[in-house]
Amino acid sequence: MGLTSPGLPYLLAVLSAALLLAIIVGWPKLAQRTPWRVALRLLSLCVLQTLVIGLIFAIVNNAGEFYSSWSDLFGSDTGAASVVAAKNVPPVSSHQQLQVTGQNEVRLPDGKPGGTLDGVTIYGQLSGLRVPGHIYVPADYQAGASARRFGVLVVISDAPAASSSPYAADRLAQSAAIEMAAGRMQPLIIVMLPAEVARGDSACINMLPDNAGATSAQAETFFAEDVPSAVESSFRVGSQAGDWALLGDVKGGYCALSLAMDNAQVYSVAVVPRGSYASPPGVRLPTTLLRQQADLIWTLTHLPMQSVSVLFAGPGYAAAPGAALPYISLARPPMRVSTTQLDAGSWPLARVLDWIGASVTARSDSGITDVIK
């Protein structure tokens, strides 16, 4: 009878019960104090114990399928096999992760060149999302043939590129060019992407598949893994969290802050308008637990402080923390939180960009000292 045959436990159970009954009934016959009777007592008990333990082992083994056969149990299985490639599919050359679709010179107010603003499409290797955006490449990047690696600012905004919003690609690139030319801002590569990278996902989260199991947009994967991978494959940029910053407008604020707090190993700086960010905008999560996880104040109070610098800036010109107050009162090192107001005038984000440049390039390690053995 096989070790895993369903009959084995029944057989052992029947044998155990029969022997138990026999011992109880035949008890007086073994009560005499002769060596032979005493030995029989011990023998009968031992056989019973073995049967019961065998029964337990058979039940446990059938449930867990630890041993598949008697030969498996006693170690006499030696059958071998070899590793084979399951499919003879040649590795496809991976998709171009970042394609430049257009290039425009950025001009400073005095007409001098101030870097370029490229139209790009980022193809997300892991998310599968294909997202159009812009990349500002500072004049220093093109000038320097040096091996120096640049920091990166990812701007998440719903402002159309040519609109009058300070977060719009054209104005932001020009504002950054002016600050860099004046020496107030450390040069950064600036990647500008929409807040809604997939239909229905305006919060940069990995949308959950519905009950039908439909494909769901993985916007968080896009921003946290695909964008860094695509930009690093095409530009001379740093790959440490300290090299990467996020800037969101009102629409992209939740994106920027949640990405930094959930992926502090990728992004170390986030600048967002004042807000409470208690739920992802425009998305209704199905369960309480999922809503809790998406509430950034809940994250702040229930997970360790992340090593990120957060600056609340805007909307408007007030400096009071307003809805961002919980972040200021709850944050502890290594997380840092500050607030500032936007400037009046043509370039409201100028000082914010200066601050980002300083935060990214003058990064300090998160207090971890390397102990390399």
Add this chain to the structure above:
Amino acid sequence: MGLTSGAFATVMFVAAGASLALVVLLWPVASRQRVGPILSRLAMIVVSQLLVITAFLVWLNGYFDFYSSWSQLLGSGTAPIVGVAKQATSSGPLLTVIASGPAPAPGVASTKKSGITVVAGRGGSPVSGRAADLAKTGELLEVNITGEHTGIAVSDDFVYLPPQYFQPAYAHVKFPTVLALTGYPGESWSIVRRLNLPAVQETLVKEGKITPTVDVMMNASVAMPRDTECTNIPAGPQVETFFAVDVPIAIEHSFRVQSGPGGWAALGYSTGGFCAVKMAMMNPGQFSLAISIAGYYTSLQDRTTGDLYGNNIGYRDENSPDWRLQHLPAPPISVLVTSSKVGEKTYPGTLTFVSLVRPPMQVYTLYLPQGGHNFRTWGRELPQALVWLSKRLSPALPAPAPGHAGAHAATSN
């Protein structure tokens, strides 16, 4: 008295033996054919039987390393797991070495933590034994790891540094790392003692079949007795982030190892196999390779896991390798899956998973004709799996010995 302490096992064995002897001796007392004595016969046998069974279970637990403490054994599957992640703001060390010793030599049956001596009062810095000795044996460290991002703190895990790590030719070489995970319920020591990962590797390195790696051997569950399945639990411990982000950071900060996916592989058996494949698929930027020994490829929910998915089927789907292959782009990783054609209930699921893999992901298989869900079977699969791995991991190669070129020229003349 600890569940796995030798003293406890001894007490249980003595009690079982004593109960047997007592029944034999007291036999005549219950020999009259009345209801009372007959009941006392039954009672004697039952009590003795229970003691023997308990002793057997204690031995079985010690053999399989299922549960390492009473709290792990007695906690129920719905035990709260929120306490695992500490709301710590202190910047303590990410990795602390608790004990260290020479790694068990191949072919030598290693008993529980024998040869590993407790290092009292050490901070985050790994301990240095005598380098000349360690260059022959390698070193096994017992470590505590605290997750920088998740706050999850674990203990009783092990790091293996191969002999080459201590040899002058490798003094400036960064090693690739294998993150090895247990099944559930399990104990990380099983990877050293039952799977024999370090010893098998050492043998293969000596035979020139593979290049050396650093091994990080951990319990797949961070919240025993709960089965956490390497999942970022909504509003709970972020276990996937712990293994895929925090552990590599802690290891890269503490040892001379490579960073980047080419130098990191995930390996595991049973639940650990599920974890290895899922984590590599979700974090191809950290792990380029995964080995699943008798693993499964859909996200489990049962008595031991409880609800890990925020009460949402969609989130559970996202944690399922099979679902991901059907609905998301395949990641650029290579995976080796092993199973047995007879004796493994994971075999049909493994076939399904393999049929779903698409480029750029690559999948390789190792199917034994027969073998159950146990360490003996996995031990037959491990050497080939390690050879497969070594062909793909970014290797640690020794610096050429000084004067080597000259010596070579001399011999060829």
